[in-house]
Amino acid sequence: MxxxxxxxxxxxxxxxxxxxxxxxxxxxxxxxxxxxxxxxxxxxxxxxxxxxxxxxxxxxxxxxxxxxxxxxxxxxxxxxxxxxxxxxxxxxxxxxxxxxxxxxxxxxxxxxxxxxxDLGEVTAKFDAKAFDRRQEVMLLALQERGLPAEDIVTMTLGTFDRIAFAGGEEERQKPRYRALLMSRGLAQGPDDPAFPTWEGQSIGPMDLKAHLARLRGIRINMEFNGALCKGLASSRYKEVEIGPEGPTLVDFIAGRVPxxxxxxxxx
Amino acid sequence: MYKAPNGKEIFVLDGHTHFWDGSPENQKNIHGKQFIDCFYAYHTNLSPPEQLWEKARFEKYTEDDIYRDLFVDGPDDMAIIQSTYLRDFYKDGFSSIERSTSMASRHPERFIVNGAFDPRDGEKALEYIHYMKEEFDIKGVKMYTAEWNGESKGWALNDPDAYRCFELCEKLGIKNIHVHKGPTIIPLNKDAFDVHDVDYAATDFQNLNWIIEHCGLPRLDDFCWIAVQETNVYGGLAVALPFIHARPRYFAEVIAELLFWVGEDKLLFGSDYAIWTPQWLVEKFWNFQIPDDIAQERGVQLTDEIKEKILGLNAARIYDIDVDAKKKTLAGAPVQIAAE
The missing domain is CATH 3.30.300.130 (Fe-S cluster assembly (FSCA))
Incomplete structure (x- = not known):
């Protein structure tokens, strides 16, 4: 025991x-x-x-x-x-x-x-998408707080670190976003910009809207694929039986996945 | 014909359907079994419960089944049947142009049967394109870039062999190239679902229409970037559309993206039959509204006029179908309930 x-x-x-x-x-x-x-x-x-x-x-x-x-x-x-x-x-x-x-x-x-x-090209492509998706969460959260575009695009890592996000996706993504900023070398110290692009460019305040439009597409694609993958994973080993009540889905290896x-x- | 609640009759051209045989008798190996099993998982995952089929029927359905599901129970006026061979997986091909044409010959006014070829066959592919044009007068082809062919486990639209085939298609007036980006396995160091070859091919073949099935999913974002720059790139809604039942908000976000980037004139309805049937898809689509917050954020709308384009008028345009004349022809040949 x-x-x-x-x-x-x-x-x-x-x-x-x-x-x-x-x-x-x-x-x-x-x-x-x-x-x-x-x-x-x-x-x-x-x-x-x-x-x-x-x-x-x-x-x-x-x-x-x-x-x-x-x-x-x-x-x-x-x-x-x-x-x-x-x-x-x-x-x-x-x-x-x-x-x-x-x-x-x-x-x-x-x-x-x-x-x-090697897989360098492919992993770089998906690292960039992961970065964009995480960044969008943070940008939208800051917009939600009423910060003007100018303040958001010029925000330093130090300021970003001091903002507490409680609950929701922004709390989950903050350390994940920060981790990619660091590993990519986009920001190291508190005076470095918190919101560069993946290529290290700054975003102009007038360009924030277009930038967010692009990030939105990346997020929607990822969320859609996530929903599709979860759904396919759950139905992969199921078959339909037609009974008196109509069709039902039967898992022929039920309870296999803990x-x-x-x-x-x-x- | 879909009859809207206000009585309006909507022309429906289903842009992506199949008449396949995925039955165990036709499977060559485990890959053939896994291929149809994967389709079946899409079916069971995204269909409303009352629309679910038993596996055996899904693997191989009859000529009566497809006619009833599309035109009697379903609202389709016409359907485009795509050919997909998968010769490494299926003995007689998964859905061959011969078998589909034979089925369609019972109601030729309702079907457009597309061909398929494999550019890796070289000279033989060119001969085969001639054969399909002469024998079946095809207007379009379906390309499946993830198809296995011996040692090759996938190809790209901008491969030199493929370009020779597209040159011939252009010459023969086969102008609609439907592309299904499945997972290519080799080269293993590339993104298996990469859609950037569409960009090259669409730029280099301006006179061909490139209809990207599933809107490039799972690379919707990359597809949108390409479609916005190329006037001859279209998006087929299969796979995205069934989310309208299971996850309507995801569908709203996807259709909003597509309307914003690709535009209302370049989206094509497709049921992906027999993965899904058109009856519930069309009904739900007609009654669907993009939630206000998503519509406002993206600055798009999905009006009845736009829905009508997506359901049939856009596909009719690229397949040179005179919708008014076709409606008259079909009115003279109403759907018949087949004796079973």
Missing amino acids: FLDIIMADLETEVWERLELVTDPELDEPITDMGFVETVKVSSSNKVEVEFRLPTYWCSPNFAFLMAFGIRREVASLPWVRGVTVSLRDHCFGDEVNEGVNSGRAFSEVFALYCDGA TKGRGASAG
């Missing part, structure tokens, strides 16, 4: 760690998207993670990124003695699983499949 509780706690730690792995297209944690299905911790502290994407045809390059993201995050837990990652029912699943469990570096495995090319952190409550 005592051992069960320990195992459940360890599984919970793994689930929490997996929240740091995002779907690059959607900029959302794979756990929120329902992609991770099973986390198992063995008595020798080896971890197995199974995940499944919404369709058999989801982008293989992103499947690679997510699989290696899972390996990296789980392996970073100090007690973990080994990680096995399994992508199920995917058109490139065998290659992804072989690669991620081989112990080799991502760049090395990935290069095997495209004549040595809710996040289920391990803890099971203890």
Whole structure:
């Protein structure tokens, strides 16, 4: 019993760690998207993670990124003695699983499949979209507070840091936006501008509206895709039965996907 | 014909339908099974519960089914049937021009059957385009850039082989190029759903109409940027439209974006039959209003006049259909309930 509780706690730690792995297209944690299905911790502290994407045809390059993201995050837990990652029912699943469990570096495995090319161009494209989406949340929140365009586009990181956002999407996105500002080197110190473009340009006060119009399109695309992916993930293994009451959807592998952190409550 | 609550008769040209055979008997391998399973997940995920089909019917439906669903129970006046072969997945092709033409021959006044080709077939693709023109007098083709062909797991519209095919299409008057951007697997270092090849092709072939199905989803934002710059790029509403039932606010945001960037004259209704049926889609679309906050933010509206364009007039224009004459012809050949 005592051992069960320990195992459940360890599984919970793994689930929490997996929240740091995002779907690059959607900029959302794979756990929120329902992609991770099973986390198992063995008595020798080896971890197995199974995940499944919404369709058999989801982008293989992103499947690679997510699989290696899972390996990296789980392996970073100090007690973990080994990680096995399994992508199920995917058109490139065998290659992804072989690669991620081989112990080799991502760049090395990935290069095997495209004549040595890397994923730089694609990850840069989706980093830019993630940045735009996070920035839009912050810009809209500041507009909502009644700040004039001039004050928003000239705001420094120091001022931005001092503004407290309570609740909602802006509170969630503030540290995520800041993290990308830092990792991209767009702002380092308190006097640096808080709202440059991804290319490092400043936004003129007159251009804020057009800038926001563009960001809006990016956000709508991401939200739409997120809704589609969640829906497809939920209906992928369902079939219709026509009964006396009309059609109903039956999950033929019901209960297969545990809710996040289920391990803890099971203890 | 959709009859609006005020009695107005709306011409409906369904721009994206299929007559497929995805049944296990026609599947070559696991990929064929997974392909139709994926379509089925779209169907079960986004259809209203009372519109759900059993798997076996979805995999392969009859000539009577399609006629009834589109024209008897459904409001379509005409439908464009797209061809998609997927020869690496299906023995006789997923939806072939021969099988669709045979089905359509029962009611030729109601169908436009489009062809398909694979530019990677080289000379054979060019010969095949000639064959389709001579045999079926096609006005359009459906391009599926994610199709597997031996070692190749995808292609781009601006590949040199593709350009040779489009040159021939232009010469033969096959002017409507429907493009479905599915996930291309190789090259693996590129975005699998990238739509930028549309930009090159549309710029280099100004006399062809480029109808991007699913409005480039999941790259709607990139598609909008391209469409706003190219006068010959259109957006097909399939996949976006069914959200009108399950997630109406997302649909409102998407249609507002499309009206803002692409414009009311360049959006085409498509049910994507048999993934969805047109009856509920058209009815819900006609009765749909963009919420005020979204409409105001984007400065767009979705009037009855705009809906009428999207439901049929825009597609009729690029397929050279005289709507008034067609209405008269169809009035003389009313839909018949097939004996089953």
